[in-house]
Amino acid sequence: MTAFSFQTVPSIKFGEPAAEALAPMVAGFGAQRLMIVTDPGVVDAGLVTPVTDALTGLGLKVHVYDDVEADPPEAKVLAAVAAAQDFEAEAIVGLGGGSPMDTAKLVALLCRAKQPLSTMYGVAQVDRSQVPGGRLPLFQVPTTAGTGSEVTPIAIVTVGAEIKLGVVDPILYADGAVLDPSLTTGLPKHVTAHTGIDAMVHAIEAYTSKIRKNPLSDGLAVQALTLLARGLPRAMANGSDLSARGDMLLGAMLAGQAFANAPVGAVHALAYPIGALFHVPHGLSNTQVLGPVLRFNAETHPRLYAELADLLVPGGSGGSEGSRAGQFIDFMEQLTADCGVNPRLREVGISHNDLPKLAEDAMKQTRLLQNNLREMTYDAALAIYSKAL
Ligand SMILES: NC(=O)c1ccc[n+]([C@@H]2O[C@H](COP(=O)([O-])OP(=O)(O)OC[C@H]3O[C@@H](n4cnc5c(N)ncnc54)[C@H](O)[C@@H]3O)[C@@H](O)[C@H]2O)c1
Ligand SMILES: [Fe+2]
Numbered sequence: 001m002t003a004f005s006f007q008t009v010p011s012i013k014f015g016e017p018a019a020e021a022l023a024p025m026v027a028g029f030g031a032q033r034l035m036i037v038t039d040p041g042v043v044d045a046g047l048v049t050p051v052t053d054a055l056t057g058l059g060l061k062v063h064v065y066d067d068v069e070a071d072p073p074e075a076k077v078l079a080a081v082a083a084a085q086d087f088e089a090e091a092i093v094g095l096g097g098g099s100p101m102d103t104a105k106l107v108a109l110l111c112r113a114k115q116p117l118s119t120m121y122g123v124a125q126v127d128r129s130q131v132p133g134g135r136l137p138l139f140q141v142p143t144t145a146g147t148g149s150e151v152t153p154i155a156i157v158t159v160g161a162e163i164k165l166g167v168v169d170p171i172l173y174a175d176g177a178v179l180d181p182s183l184t185t186g187l188p189k190h191v192t193a194h195t196g197i198d199a200m201v202h203a204i205e206a207y208t209s210k211i212r213k214n215p216l217s218d219g220l221a222v223q224a225l226t227l228l229a230r231g232l233p234r235a236m237a238n239g240s241d242l243s244a245r246g247d248m249l250l251g252a253m254l255a256g257q258a259f260a261n262a263p264v265g266a267v268h269a270l271a272y273p274i275g276a277l278f279h280v281p282h283g284l285s286n287t288q289v290l291g292p293v294l295r296f297n298a299e300t301h302p303r304l305y306a307e308l309a310d311l312l313v314p315g316g317s318g319g320s321e322g323s324r325a326g327q328f329i330d331f332m333e334q335l336t337a338d339c340g341v342n343p344r345l346r347e348v349g350i351s352h353n354d355l356p357k358l359a360e361d362a363m364k365q366t367r368l369l370q371n372n373l374r375e376m377t378y379d380a381a382l383a384i385y386s387k388a389l
Helices: 016-028 039-046 048-057 073-086 098-110 189-207 215-237 242-261 266-278 282-300 303-314 323-338 350-363 378-388
Strands: 013-016 033-037 061-065 091-096 138-142 153-160 163-168 176-179
Touching: 013 242, 016 048, 016 091, 016 138, 016 176, 033 048, 033 098, 039 091, 048 061, 048 091, 061 073, 073 098, 073 153, 073 242, 091 098, 098 138, 098 153, 098 163, 138 242, 163 266, 176 242, 189 215, 189 242, 189 266, 189 282, 189 323, 215 242, 215 323, 242 350, 242 378, 266 282, 266 303, 266 350, 266 378, 282 303, 282 323, 282 378, 350 378
Parallel strands: 013 176, 033 061, 033 091, 091 138, 138 176
Antiparallel strands: 153 163
16 A cells, blocks of 8 residues: 545536636635736637626626736736735636636735745745735636646746746645636637647656656546547547537646646656747647657656556557557657647757757756656756757
8 A cells, every 4th residue: 555645626617607607616705806817818719708797797896917928937927916916806816728827826825925936936835924814715717728727736937038947835726626618619729739738748747657646646647648539639620529628628637636646757847948948838848858758768667658558549459568658659649740730849940059958957857857757867858859859
């Protein structure tokens, strides 16, 4: 028997219209002044007004902050905090993809915290004595099926010009999450692909996480991968397919619950420098290193990837663990190709000369690399980036 612990968001609603599901959830917390944290793309998609109308219909005062930038820079997070303080917000709603939801988490925390954000990066660095009364009530409504941020205690921030750091602390678990697949039917194809693959990587890395993998995270990762592998091709073929969008949104959330407890590894560690230095969308950067990282890991640790092949790749069982692991990695590469994602680093302007800096920065992602099945070295990271070029 191996001891483990597991945490998630206490209240989750799936399948109702977001506006209808959110209003009673928020009302239960007694807050009168609510700030919605979102971005211009989500506003343009027409997703904010119905939620605002439902909340104002309850007599609440609502302020929409729509200036979140993708891969939120620290200064933009602090600007959102200032807006919430000016408005005297009593509760925060994140409405959007990972960028608005991560910003919303930090706004809910920093409105109440005396501790500066710069000292919060890392795992469990939030000093509760510096957050009198705890964070503001926090609710999340995802509009991408990718990060699972609605159920993770993680907020990723771009610090300085070129490094992505995470605040990882249970205080960031939201009070409630509302999942409405209809909010995702208007996602552009490339965002559907990138965010969907990100979600699959969360499930794969949770299932193969070295340190805190456990029976609950395994069950969630398996269910997530099943739904995502089934939903992604259908959502790509027809963005209005509500059943496919539902599979994706649920799969992304289950993957989020899995990796919140069994954290991601080297795929994310090597993807972050690509995103930070070259402003490549998070899911695309993951795709760029996915095959080479998995092949590196599977060379010495094929078993768990072979198990995932049994889940997703029909036929072919009975081969060696190594060959089954290879079939799983081939399956993932074919899936990303079918989604039209070209993963080559050179396609986003990265050249051979950039690789040492990428490898150096990847080695700084110690929070993630400690979860990786196989020890990652600078030389191995450089070789992986070379393969991905
Ligand atoms: N907190 C976590 O656990 C976690 C996990 C993985 C990644 N992340 C972080 O999340 C961020 C990425 O989030 P993301 O991939 O969801 O993308 P995103 O939030 O940056 O959004 C990408 C684009 O999609 C648009 N968009 C979002 N929903 C839309 C919709 N329904 N219709 C039309 N357009 C829409 C946005 O306006 C934006 O332009 C990164 O900063 C990443 O590091 C966080
Ligand atoms: Fe991710």
